[in-house]
Amino acid sequence: MKxxxxxxxxxxxxxxxxxxxxxxxxxxxxxxxxSWSEGHSKQQIIEFVNSVTKTGGVDYVAPGQRIATFDxxxxxxxxxxxxxxxxxxxDRIKQMAADHPEWTSTQPFQAVLENDMAAIEAAxxxxxxxxxxxxxxxxxxxEFKTIINDWFATARHPTTGKAYNAMVYQPMLEVLxxxxxxxxxxxxxxGGGLEFMRPWSEEVxxxxxxxxxxxxxxxxxxxxxxxxxxxxxPGLHFINDKDTKPVAINRYIGQRPxxxxxxxxxDFQMLEWTTAGEGRRLGLIxxxxxxxxxxxxxxxxxxxxxxxxxxxxxxxxxxxxDMARDWQVIYPYQLEK
Amino acid sequence: MKxxxxxxxxxxxxxxxxxxxxxxxxxxxxxxxxSWSEGHSKQQIIEFVNSVTKTGGVDYVAPGQRIATFDxxxxxxxxxxxxxxxxxxxDRIKQMAADHPEWTSTQPFQAVLENDMAAIEAAxxxxxxxxxxxxxxxxxxxEFKTIINDWFATARHPTTGKAYNAMVYQPMLEVLxxxxxxxxxxxxxxGGGLEFMRPWSEEVxxxxxxxxxxxxxxxxxxxxxxxxxxxxxPGLHFINDKDTKPVAINRYIGQRPxxxxxxxxxDFQMLEWTTAGEGRRLGLIxxxxxxxxxxxxxxxxxxxxxxxxxxxxxxxxxxxxDMARDWQVIYPYQLEK
Numbered sequence: 001m002k003x004x005x006x007x008x009x010x011x012x013x014x015x016x017x018x019x020x021x022x023x024x025x026x027x028x029x030x031x032x033x034x035s036w037s038e039g040h041s042k043q044q045i046i047e048f049v050n051s052v053t054k055t056g057g058v059d060y061v062a063p064g065q066r067i068a069t070f071d072x073x074x075x076x077x078x079x080x081x082x083x084x085x086x087x088x089x090x091d092r093i094k095q096m097a098a099d100h101p102e103w104t105s106t107q108p109f110q111a112v113l114e115n116d117m118a119a120i121e122a123a124x125x126x127x128x129x130x131x132x133x134x135x136x137x138x139x140x141x142x143e144f145k146t147i148i149n150d151w152f153a154t155a156r157h158p159t160t161g162k163a164y165n166a167m168v169y170q171p172m173l174e175v176l177x178x179x180x181x182x183x184x185x186x187x188x189x190x191g192g193g194l195e196f197m198r199p200w201s202e203e204v205x206x207x208x209x210x211x212x213x214x215x216x217x218x219x220x221x222x223x224x225x226x227x228x229x230x231x232x233x234p235g236l237h238f239i240n241d242k243d244t245k246p247v248a249i250n251r252y253i254g255q256r257p258x259x260x261x262x263x264x265x266x267d268f269q270m271l272e273w274t275t276a277g278e279g280r281r282l283g284l285i286x287x288x289x290x291x292x293x294x295x296x297x298x299x300x301x302x303x304x305x306x307x308x309x310x311x312x313x314x315x316x317x318x319x320x321x322d323m324a325r326d327w328q329v330i331y332p333y334q335l336e337k
Numbered sequence: 338m339k340x341x342x343x344x345x346x347x348x349x350x351x352x353x354x355x356x357x358x359x360x361x362x363x364x365x366x367x368x369x370x371x372s373w374s375e376g377h378s379k380q381q382i383i384e385f386v387n388s389v390t391k392t393g394g395v396d397y398v399a400p401g402q403r404i405a406t407f408d409x410x411x412x413x414x415x416x417x418x419x420x421x422x423x424x425x426x427x428d429r430i431k432q433m434a435a436d437h438p439e440w441t442s443t444q445p446f447q448a449v450l451e452n453d454m455a456a457i458e459a460a461x462x463x464x465x466x467x468x469x470x471x472x473x474x475x476x477x478x479x480e481f482k483t484i485i486n487d488w489f490a491t492a493r494h495p496t497t498g499k500a501y502n503a504m505v506y507q508p509m510l511e512v513l514x515x516x517x518x519x520x521x522x523x524x525x526x527x528g529g530g531l532e533f534m535r536p537w538s539e540e541v542x543x544x545x546x547x548x549x550x551x552x553x554x555x556x557x558x559x560x561x562x563x564x565x566x567x568x569x570x571p572g573l574h575f576i577n578d579k580d581t582k583p584v585a586i587n588r589y590i591g592q593r594p595x596x597x598x599x600x601x602x603x604d605f606q607m608l609e610w611t612t613a614g615e616g617r618r619l620g621l622i623x624x625x626x627x628x629x630x631x632x633x634x635x636x637x638x639x640x641x642x643x644x645x646x647x648x649x650x651x652x653x654x655x656x657x658x659d660m661a662r663d664w665q666v667i668y669p670y671q672l673e674k
Contacts, residue, residue, distance in 0.1 A: 064545055141587055185547070198591045208401055209591025210522070210548070216588055221580040221606055228606070228613050230587050237588075243558040250478055250567050251553055251574075252589060254535045254546030269558055269565070276565050 032178040034328075035171040035335075041284075041326045044319045045175065048282040052258060053182050059280040063183035067257040069249060069270060070176070072190035072197060072214075074263035074304040075286050076205065077168040078157075080295040082303055084164045085196050086128075088151050090120075092135040109134075129236070136217060137234040141195060144232055148199045162333060165204050169286075170335060171327045175261070176205055187253055189213045191241040191266055195232070213252040215240045241266045246273035263288065264304040271309070271318055283318035285309050290324040369515040371665075372508040372672075378621075378663045381656045382512065385619040389595060390519050396617040400520035404594040406586060406607060407513070409527035409534060409551075411600035411641040412623050413542065414505040415494075417632040419640055421501045422533050423465075425488050427457075429472040446471075466573070473554060474571040478532060481569055485536045499670060502541050506623075507672060508664045512598070513542055524590055526550045528578040528603055532569070550589040552577045578603045583610035600625065601641040608646070608655055620655035622646050627661040 036042040051059040052066065073079040093103075093112045103109035108127035111119035120127065136144065152165050160167060179186055188197060188207055194216045198209040218233035240248045246269050249257065260267070260274035263286040271283035287306065288297050298306040313320045321327075329335055373379040388396040389403065410416040430440075430449045440446035445464035448456035457464065473481065489502050497504060516523050525534060525544055531553045535546040555570040577585045583606050586594065597604070597611035600623040608620035624643065625634050635643040650657045658664075666672055 064539065067547075185545075187547075194588065194591065202401065208522075210404075210524075210589065212591060219584050219587060221583045221610070223609070228583065228610050230583060246558045246565070246567060247556050250556060251531065252547065254531065254549060272560070273558070273565050 032181070033171065033174045035174055037326050037328055039326060041319050041321045044282065045178075045284070048259065048280065049178065049182050051280055061258055061279065064185075065255060065258065066179075066182070066184040067187065067253060067255050068179050068184045068259040068261070069187045069189040069213075069253070069257045069274070070172070070260075071262040071264070071267045071270070072188050072192050074288065075169075075261055075267070076172050076188070077165065078294060079304050080297070081158065083192070084167075085192050087164070088148075088155070088196065089131050089135040091151060091155060092147070093131060096135070133217075133234040133236075136193070136195070137232045140229040140231055141219065142229070144195050145199050148196060152200060160331075162331070165200050166333055167331055168204055169327070170329050170332045172261075172286075173205070173332065176207070179259070180206065184259070185211070187211045187213055187249075187257075189240065189245055189249055189260075189270060191215055191239070193217070213240065213248050243269045245270040249273065258282070260284070261286070262309075264306050265308050266304075268309050272316075275316065275318065283316065284321055285313055285318055286321050287323060289322050290327070290330070292324075293330045294323060296324075369518070370508065370511045372511055374663050374665055376663060378656055378658045381619065382515075382621070385596065385617065386515065386519050388617055398595055398616065401522075402592060402595065403516075403519070403521040404524065404590060404592050405516050405521045405596040405598070406524045406526040406550075406590070406594045406611070407509070407597075408599040408601070408604045408607070409525050409529050411625065412506075412598055412604070413509050413525070414502065415631060416641050417634070418495065420529070421504075422529050424501070425485075425492070425533065426468050426472040428488060428492060429484070430468055433472070470554075470571040470573075473530070473532070474569045477566040477568055478556065479566070481532050482536050485533060489537060497668075499668070502537050503670055504668055505541055506664070507666050507669045509598075509623075510542070510669065513544070516596070517543065521596070522548070524548045524550055524586075524594075526577065526582055526586055526597075526607060528552055528576070530554070550577065550585050580606045582607040586610065595619070597621070598623070599646075601643050602645050603641075605646050609653075612653065612655065620653065621658055622650055622655055623658050624660060626659050627664075627667070629661075630667045631660060633661075 033042055033045065051057060052061040054060055070076055073083055090112050093109060097103050097113055100109070103113060108120055108123035108131055111123065112131065139147065152163055155164060156162065157164055157167060176186055186207060188201060188205070188211065190197060190213070192214050194212060194214040197214055198212050201207045201209065201212050216237045218235040218237045219230045220233055221228065221230055238244070238248070245267065249270065256277045257274045258277065258279070259282045260271045261284045262271055267285070271285070275281040275283040285306065288295050288304065290296060297304065298310055370379055370382065388394060389398040391397055407413055410420055427449050430446060434440050434450055437446070440450060445457055445460035445468055448460065449468065476484065489500055492501060493499065494501055494504060513523055523544060525538060525542070525548065527534060527550070529551050531549060531551040534551055535549050538544045538546065538549050553574045555572040555574045556567045557570055558565065558567055575581070575585070582604065586607065593614045594611045595614065595616070596619045597608045598621045599608055604622070608622070612618040612620040622643065625632055625641065627633060634641065635647055
């Protein structure tokens with residue numbers, strides 16, 4: 001085949017290439033956070049990323065040290081009417097009830113089978129732990145992964161009717177992408193269970209399993225008929241909340257983050273630990289102010305209570321993201337309209 | 338400036354480019370494991386990597402699932418005359434002794450100050466734990482990092498006279514690089530302490546802190562005069578050895594490795610767990626057979642004992658790397674001659 005541009009001189013080609021390159025540079029970069037309204041919150045995020053990635057700048061941080069940590073419940077996805085993992089636990093108890101006829105008259109199981117939320121809450125921490133242990137132990141990690149995948153595939157949120165992991169925040173997905181594009185290593189640091197989040201964290205958040213830090217149960221290695229398995233035991237290994245979040249960050253990540261994003265007082269110490277480090281740091285809090293499109297709650301809520309963080313955010317230079325004001329859209333499925 | 342090649346026709350340039358590209362492809366790829374002797378071990382590693390990275394091949398594994406785990410002591414660096422972390426602990430006890438005059442007559446401290454290894458060993462697990470807790474607690478994680486960095490900068494191995502972290506294995510550094518080049522995510526899964534390995538793992542092994550899994554102590558978050566710190570407590574949080582290695586792999590990494598490399602029976606379950614997974618897997622054991630250039634030990638050794646692994650490697654299809662036969666060089670500093 002005869003190339004049609006045979007007659008074009010090399011110098012001409014070079015000139016064309018230079019012109020095309022110049023054009024590309026002149027184009028305005030696309031907005032990295034299109035679902036964020038213009039304003040203080042968006043500006044703070046972009047300015048921070050620009051400052052720590054500017055080679056030779058005073059705030060420059062090498063890529064390997066660009067660690068960002070995100071709470072999950074209420075920060076990356078919704079947590080109302082209660083934590084989604086608790087809703088999973090209740091569903092799983094109901095599913096298991098066929099093999100446990102005694103539960104119809106034994107608390108806290110009876111309360112679950114009767115959908116009696118007041119009685120479940122009345123069972124307190126001990127009752128809740130009993131439900132969690134029962135629903136999540138006695139199976140191998142592989143079996144539990146299947147149980148989790150099945151639940152997300154079939155369970156639907158009581159208000160939106162959507163799959164629970166469709167109720168992640170579109171603006172936060174954009175933040176995760178924006179940070180990764182700028183060579184941040186992004187971690188979840190959640191009070192939720194490791195085994196509850198990891199089966200879908202990569203697909204939904206782009207966060208691989210080893211970058212998910214959470215609460216965990218005891219597991220036991222055993223060889224069953226020549227086949228090694230990890231069995232989930234009815235005991236808590238670690239609860240990742242409040243002052244144990246910096247402990248977990250140190251244990252799992254081994255570096256202090258330069259950016260941390262939370263939504264409740266359970267994230268207070270993570271933000272404190274992050275922003276007390278040397279050099280430029282950024283702490284951010286999602287403030288649930290949007291009763292119409294999501295939920296509005298803070299100081300008085302038993303779920304995702306935000307009280308001290310609300311008092312001290314300004315003094316500490318943390319960005320309070322006002323969901324109603326700062327987010328143009330809440331969930332990804334709202335974009336598809 | 339007048340380009341000298343102005344007169345060359347585009348078609349000629351294209352032809353030249355095609356020819357140059359063809360030449361490049363024809364060149365033999367450089368040996369990825371130059372310090373490995375030709376033979377079964379090297380061949381097994383290369384064949385495995387080729388098979389799991391071959392797009393469309395029956396053994397293909399997506400990059401995100403190319404997880405490889407490496408033991409540290411005796412697998413990535415030497416562990417004789419005893420674990421290097423124990424030598425650090427003994428040095429640190431001596432350093433702390435000035436503030437503890439009572440130690441001159443209190444065991445097991447007295448034994449350390451008198452360099453009485455027999456008495457130290459006689460103190461058993463309890464004595465060893467007491468030394469480890471004393472040497473590694475009561476400081477913040479930041480302070481401890483400085484202590485570790487100072488030790489590696491100044492302490493020298495009794496036989497080689499080299500810094501301890503210069504005694505890493507050149508052939509293993511090549512394996513780490515080779516795997517990373519092929520989009521593996523490489524983790525250390527060691528019985529050694531997290532805080533002992535992480536300060537230098539990236540510089541020496543190219544493994545970032547969050548990809549180092551190890552044993553860990555309890556840590557406590559506290560705010561000291563407005564400054565948040567993590568204080569190392571005198572309690573063990575987790576011992577990463579034998580059947581808890583698969584537990585830690587699940588907890589920290591969240592995926593089953595497709596390749597695992599160890600050297601002792603402490604790695605048996607890690608290799609068992611790894612190679613029992615579906616699809617092509619590779620388990621490898623460094624067998625210390627080189628009394629001249631390194632050390633020779635296996636079944637009878639109290640350090641890095643390899644007994645069951647030696648019996649079962651062949652049956653399980655694990656590769657026994659014979660250090661004397663398979664490695665042309667042991668340490669990187671031997672290359673610099």
